[in-house]
Amino acid sequence: MNIRLGRWQVEYHQRAIHIQKQPDPKCQQCKGNGDIARGPGVGLYGEEPDLAPCPCWDPYRSLRIPLWCKPAQEAWPF
C-alpha cells in the first residue's frame, strides 16, 4: 500500500514502513522529474544521455521503520 503525503512517499509492507522524499515538483532543474540529463546527449547513433538524480532529492536515501522484531534464530543441532 502506497500513500503520498506532499513530497513524501510512504510504502507500507508486511514487515516495515518505508518513507522516502520525492523530487520537488517546482524544481527548476528537473521540473519534478527527478532526473537530470548529463553527458553528450542524443547523438548520431541514438545514444541516450546519462541520467543523474537531481540534487532536490536523494533516491538512495529512505527511512525504514520495522514493524516487529525478527524471531530468535534457532540453533542448529550440530
Ligand SMILES: [Zn+2]
Ligand atoms: Zn530537481
